Amino acid sequence: MSHDASVGGGAPSKLVIRNIGLMLSGALEKPILDADAIVAIDGVIVAFGRGKDLDMTGATVVVDAHGSALTPGLIDGHVHPVAGDWTPRQNQLGWIDSCLHGGVTTMISAGEVHTPGRPRDIVGLKALAITAQRTFSAFRASGVKVHAGAPVIEHGMVEDDFRELAAAGVKLLGEVGLGSVKDGETAGQMVAWARKYGIQSTIHTGGPSIPGSGLIDKDVVLAADADIIGHINGGHTALPDNQIVCLCESCNRGLELVHNGNERAALLTLRTAKELKQLDRVILGTDAPAGSGVQPLGILRMISMLSSLGEVPAEIAFAFATGNTARLRNLDCGLIEVGRAADFVLLDRPQHSAGQTLLESVRLGDIPGVGMTVIDGQIRTGRSRNTPPAVAVPEIVNA
């Protein structure tokens, strides 16, 4: 659908989706719900369960899922936006809209690092972060929620800079390590200041991603103690296996696996987290746009890759990209719960998959077909232009 500057508001609306074949909750502890219908009012989930038990009267929009599955909208926990729906890294327009067609309804900035001429001085980097926070919260490309405004820390910042950023609405740090701060001691101090003022943090892990960034090894990651171990599978270049395992075992921070990273290292991380019984730490991102470009299906590809090669049930892999991220990042979406944002993806197995169900096809490594996306209770896209076509496709039956 077209780009849209609206953010919520408008007349009261009631969305009903019925005949859902499978409802994924996004929660590891109970990934599949006993439900075939969901109701949202004014963009918030108010009920879900068996259709016969729900009040579906007075709906402004009714969708017949025709047996499609429903999952919370996917969250790409690691993106590098710049301005609106443009990325200068590959000079591409419409990349956010393309990702929406891959089921992504929320994105989290790991820094606006591809901004041409990105300021490195302290007042400049603060101004850029505040500008990004303002512009992405005032304008949603195709409705996608982009949490942006993530300063890249530089030497010379003092506690008051973090207080000032927080007061101005900044809630994230860009990847620690992409700026001049690459030592554990300084990084740890600045991450602690950020945390004190409610700013979440992430760190670049592994070798340099693009000319100008550097190596961040396990000792720096542990000393920095950021909330998320950003691309623990490298972005692109991964740390040695023993360092990855050490990071999993030595702290309880988020373990982020990205599409632009090393797939073998992602599988090692997943296996280690499974052995530690800490799958709740695993979250997904693409790290796009970047040198590897934009992957509109990157999160779906990660889900299929981790489920098929990492041998986790598909419904668990979906939770990595939804509920896990929502919990670690304190988001109001990502889980099917009353009171959460009505951000959904309707999807089904792709046509001619060897898998007979959505979950089986993902487990076999196929990419699902997206039939519809919903953000804040508003239908944003119909059948995806990017995924393989799904067998079952939802339909608006009364709008």
Ligand SMILES: [Zn+2]
């Ligand atoms: Zn990085």
